[in-house]
Each structure stands twice: as structure tokens, then as C-alpha cells.
Amino acid sequence: MTDGTDEIELKLAIDGVFSLPDLTDDAVVSEVRQDESQDLWATYWDTADLRLARHGVTLRRRTGEPGGPRWTLKLPLPAENPDAADGNGILARREIEMKGRADRVPARAADLVTAYARTERLIEIAQLRTRRQIWSLLGPDGHPVAVLDDDDVSVMEHGRRISRFRELELESHGMDDRNLQRIGGLLRSAGAVDAEPIPKVVRALGPAATAPADAIAPEIGPDQPAGAAVRAALTEAMERIVRHDAGMRMGNAESLHQARVGTRRLRSHLRVFGPLLDARWAAALDSELRGLARQLGEVRDLDVLIERLASVAMDLRPAIDPLLNDLARRGNAARDNLLERLRDERYAALLERLVAAAAAPRLLGAATQPAGSVLPPLFDAAWKRLAKHAGRLTATSPDADYHELRIRAKRARYAADAIGPALGESRREGADGIRRHLTSLQTLLGELQDAATSREEILTTAAQQTNNGPFNLAAGITLEREAQRAATARQGVPDSWRELRRPKHRRWVKA
Structure with a gap:
């Protein structure tokens, strides 16, 4: 704030x-x-x-x-x-x-x-x-x-x-x-x-x-209904958005990040817990969240990019400033558009629906079954989608394919986060362990994606600065630095994936 x-x-x-x-x-x-x-x-x-x-x-x-x-x-x-x-x-x-x-x-x-x-x-x-x-x-x-x-x-x-x-x-x-x-x-x-x-x-x-603020997170555990874990996960994500809304309006970058995390988690939970939720109800809520997620992402991604380039090219200022100034201008415009959305009465109505959804999600009959038997297969489904894509990657695969791997790794991590607390102690520790390995992989892939985005922005600005010799020299140096960081991240992905896919990290799923 x-x-x-x-x-x-x-x-x-x-x-x-x-x-x-x-x-x-x-x-x-x-x-x-x-x-x-x-x-x-x-x-x-x-x-x-x-x-x-x-x-x-x-x-x-x-x-x-x-x-x-x-x-x-x-x-x-x-x-x-x-x-x-x-x-x-x-x-x-x-x-x-x-x-x-x-x-x-x-x-x-x-x-x-x-x-x-x-x-x-x-x-x-x-x-x-x-x-x-x-x-x-x-x-x-x-x-x-x-x-x-x-x-x-x-x-x-x-x-x-x-x-x-x-x-x-x-x-x-x-x-x-x-x-x-x-x-x-x-x-x-x-x-x-x-x-x-x-x-x-x-x-x-x-x-x-x-009295309790909004939705109340229910008691969860392996013998509790799986629906209780759904409610607990939706409540945590909803409260994250509410808790950081004011800071986001005041221009706090961390509050914006946390609100985006809350929105992402909500959408991930609707996907992971899909077999336990009314499909039309979940799809309608996800549709409402999609536009908010896009605008939060636009502002946050520009914040991250500006911070990254200001660090990578700190010694190249003021020559590199045309790039930083353009990003700052776009960031301000994106933030203004986000604030306009947050001040629209439809956003307040969406928050009401999120509170209601966390308190009483529209559950199917399977949600009445014990969490210990129902939830682990839901993580397994997210894992299989991740593993299938990882199996198709090679060292020369395009950046977009690695970005897709990052998205699937993040979804699997959110699944472990949501499911793990509702399991018994040993299985909960297993879920937490694989979550940590997923985080490590996601960090490498995030570095690769950030470097790719940085390169695109540098090349776009360079095309508009053809007569600016000092800028193009600084841009070339920055491109080389980003290429080195991207190469280091790519080299780390196979080892990270090799460790993550070891069967011992998924024993808790079948226990």
C-alpha cells in the first residue's frame, strides 16, 4: 500500500x-x-x-x-x-x-x-x-x-x-x-x-x-467431504482478492500481484475441481473472471518487465530510456484501464458472486465423498496434462512451447496447494514436496519467458528507433544479456523436470 x-x-x-x-x-x-x-x-x-x-x-x-x-x-x-x-x-x-x-x-x-x-x-x-x-x-x-x-x-x-x-x-x-x-x-x-x-x-x-467476514472456510480433512476442500480453496482465493483490492487501487505492485494470484487460483480451482462442480455454473464464473485476469495480467506483466529491464540495462541508461519510457507509458495506460474496471459497478457485483461462490459452490454428488479418495485423482489429471506436454519438448522447441509448459506447471502447483491441506499428514507432506519441485520448475520457465518477452519488446522499440545509434547499441547489449539468461534457464529445465518426474514425488497420489 x-x-x-x-x-x-x-x-x-x-x-x-x-x-x-x-x-x-x-x-x-x-x-x-x-x-x-x-x-x-x-x-x-x-x-x-x-x-x-x-x-x-x-x-x-x-x-x-x-x-x-x-x-x-x-x-x-x-x-x-x-x-x-x-x-x-x-x-x-x-x-x-x-x-x-x-x-x-x-x-x-x-x-x-x-x-x-x-x-x-x-x-x-x-x-x-x-x-x-x-x-x-x-x-x-x-x-x-x-x-x-x-x-x-x-x-x-x-x-x-x-x-x-x-x-x-x-x-x-x-x-x-x-x-x-x-x-x-x-x-x-x-x-x-x-x-x-x-x-x-x-x-x-x-x-x-x-462475526466472520464473508465466507467461512470449513473444516477439511481426508474423511471430510471433498466439497469442503472446494469451499476452503475458493474461500482462500476470494479472500486474497478482497484483502489486496485497496492496495491495488493505491498503486501497490505487490497488492496487484496478490490480486492476480487470487484470480488465477480461482480459475485454476474451477478447472481442477471441475469433476465436483456443476459445469455450467463453473464455466459462467470462469467467464466473468477471464476479463479481470487479463487486465490484471497486462499491468503486472509490464511492471515485471520494467523492473527487469531497469536492472538488466541499468548501466546503459540513458541510451536505453526510449524503451523504458514506452513501457512506463503503456503501464500507466493499462493501470488506468484496470482502475476503470475496478470502479465499474459490475466489478462490485462480481465480488458478490465470488463471495457467494466460496460460501456455497454448486457441487455435484461426488463432492460428498471423502476428500482422501476423491481429491488425489484430480491432481493426477493436472499432472498428466503437464507430463504429456513436457514429453513433447526438445532443446530446440520454441519459447511458446516452454511457456505452455510453465502454465501447466503452475496449474499443477495450484492443484497441489488446494488438495494437499485436505489429506492426511503423510500425503499432505507429499503434496507439499511436489509443490516445491513444481515451483522450482516454474521459476526456471518464468525466467525463460521473461527473457523472451524482453527480447520482443527490445526488437519492437529498435524498429522504431532506426536512427538512434546510442539506443541501438544499448539494445544490442541488452539483447545479448537476455539471450545468455534465457540459455541458462533452458539448460536448467531438463534437470528440473527429471527430478520432478521421479515416481517417489507422486506416491502420495496413489497411497
Whole structure:
């Protein structure tokens, strides 16, 4: 994510007597300064069924802070982010502030919560009044390393208080988790108690705000119905798209990549689990996903190509810049087209269908059979399609044939990913093992495909730069480098495939 700032904080509750202890030490906190207290009024917005809150997302407009009223959107950090919460009581979110009228959600905020709200309207759902005392924890250089808020929170309804609670928020301004926890220990010794790391409004709204977000991944196992594994796989892929939608809108390359992975996995699952699904239902859903997958792929492929060429030809700039500039222009145009699609009401409707599909896929009778007997043959089918194509390849086969092998290897890997967790321990380990070998093969084939794509782009631009001597010299050098990388990747494919196709890696399928 690129907008806003990351908010990392430790939350504690106060249920009885509490007095602020000495929080200073020689190394990290040299002084604790009490700042001016605040009287904050916040109106929170969500859907009627609390879709934002159930995802850990909050959207509010608050008054009483320096700088005047403002809207604040807080999004949970994706699990891939190194600052994401890891179950240690710390709440990690991306905080995005914006101005706007009191009676209307800013367009920017509405856009960023599309994947959570989808087709439901955002409405006012709670009003909180917070009387806040503030202490800045200053480091040896006199700058804040953390801020401690003591919040007396009143839940308001029609102008009167209906409930009340008190909590401490210790927000990092550069302090690491270890020291946050150390300060938290001092606060606990003074009377504070552990609290669930959830936003204030979620605590105020109660159990309805902590209910499962969308589809619920069911219990899976070899003796469970195979249909449960289908639901679990579809749920994971759908949630990956939802979780990364906002970051994708903010221009984050990793979020775009993860949303593309989620879309690819969904389409792969519809194919792999085809014998367990209603064919017309699966085909219709795949058809809707195809256009989204194409646009995600166009942006992502250009991002990867730009990054690759900027590295391969770093020492050839600015001579090689006409190529990089053209790719950047096309990347921006592709990103604009993608954003237009994401802001179309049909995309929100598609997300609704994906949530419904994960919760209740249209299963056939075979899906009621035990996963341990039904699922391994589905991987075997994906494997046979891969092996058949691999058997036709030679050292001189065109790049397109190697790219097709990569596609089939990726599909087999996704199949192992989806099926393995539903098997017994030994078979699960076998599925994980072959997944790792498939990943290795896919990496080599990806390097080969990236080099081929790079060569095509270089030659296309060179044809338009016939009178640009410095560019053509740089292009020739880059082509040679890409040819060397492609040759190295090709040479590695036979050994990788030879290891992958050893029968021991597929014993789990027949066990």
C-alpha cells in the first residue's frame, strides 16, 4: 500500500484502578511528556451488516483534533507486510486521512472499501465520544518514539451515553515490537490488562462486528467431504482478492500481484475441481473472471518487465530510456484501464458472486465423498496434462512451447496447494514436496519467458528507433544479456523436470 501511514499500536484495557508508572529508561525512553488532552467525537460508517468492521476495517469522521474535522480510513495490513499483526496483541493498520463533508463519505474512501462493502450502501452505524489524555514518549534525541493515549470512550445514541469503556493505546512512532511489549508490561504492572487488538468501534458494536467476514472456510480433512476442500480453496482465493483490492487501487505492485494470484487460483480451482462442480455454473464464473485476469495480467506483466529491464540495462541508461519510457507509458495506460474496471459497478457485483461462490459452490454428488479418495485423482489429471506436454519438448522447441509448459506447471502447483491441506499428514507432506519441485520448475520457465518477452519488446522499440545509434547499441547489449539468461534457464529445465518426474514425488497420489 502506498497511501497514508502505517499505524502500529498495542491496546490494553483498564477495568479498575490505574496510575501511570515510570516508563523511562536510559536507552529508548528518556522522558515522558504529557500533552494537551482532547475531546473527540467520531461518527463511524459501515454497511448495515457491518462488512467493514468484520474485516477489521474502520471508516470514521472525527472532530476535536488539531487541524479540524477529518475522515480517517484504517485498513488492516496484508499478512505479507512485515509490519502486519502477528497475534502478539499488536494492531497494525494503514491509516489514510482525507477531508470531506460530514454527511457524505469521500469518494476516495468509498473507492478503497469497494471490496469490503461491494454492492451495499455505507451508512452511519455508531457514534463514539473519547476523552483522551496523551503522553509522548521521547527518545534520547528529544523526538517521540511512541505516544500513549488513555481513552475514556462513551458509546453514544441519540445524544446519550449507552455504554462506556476505557483503554490504553500505545502507538509506535519508530519503537519496535519488543520495546512496545516492554512498555506494555510496565502498564500491566500498574493495573492495565490485556485487551483484544480490535478497533474501538468493533468493541463498541459487540459480537456482530466480530462475526466472520464473508465466507467461512470449513473444516477439511481426508474423511471430510471433498466439497469442503472446494469451499476452503475458493474461500482462500476470494479472500486474497478482497484483502489486496485497496492496495491495488493505491498503486501497490505487490497488492496487484496478490490480486492476480487470487484470480488465477480461482480459475485454476474451477478447472481442477471441475469433476465436483456443476459445469455450467463453473464455466459462467470462469467467464466473468477471464476479463479481470487479463487486465490484471497486462499491468503486472509490464511492471515485471520494467523492473527487469531497469536492472538488466541499468548501466546503459540513458541510451536505453526510449524503451523504458514506452513501457512506463503503456503501464500507466493499462493501470488506468484496470482502475476503470475496478470502479465499474459490475466489478462490485462480481465480488458478490465470488463471495457467494466460496460460501456455497454448486457441487455435484461426488463432492460428498471423502476428500482422501476423491481429491488425489484430480491432481493426477493436472499432472498428466503437464507430463504429456513436457514429453513433447526438445532443446530446440520454441519459447511458446516452454511457456505452455510453465502454465501447466503452475496449474499443477495450484492443484497441489488446494488438495494437499485436505489429506492426511503423510500425503499432505507429499503434496507439499511436489509443490516445491513444481515451483522450482516454474521459476526456471518464468525466467525463460521473461527473457523472451524482453527480447520482443527490445526488437519492437529498435524498429522504431532506426536512427538512434546510442539506443541501438544499448539494445544490442541488452539483447545479448537476455539471450545468455534465457540459455541458462533452458539448460536448467531438463534437470528440473527429471527430478520432478521421479515416481517417489507422486506416491502420495496413489497411497
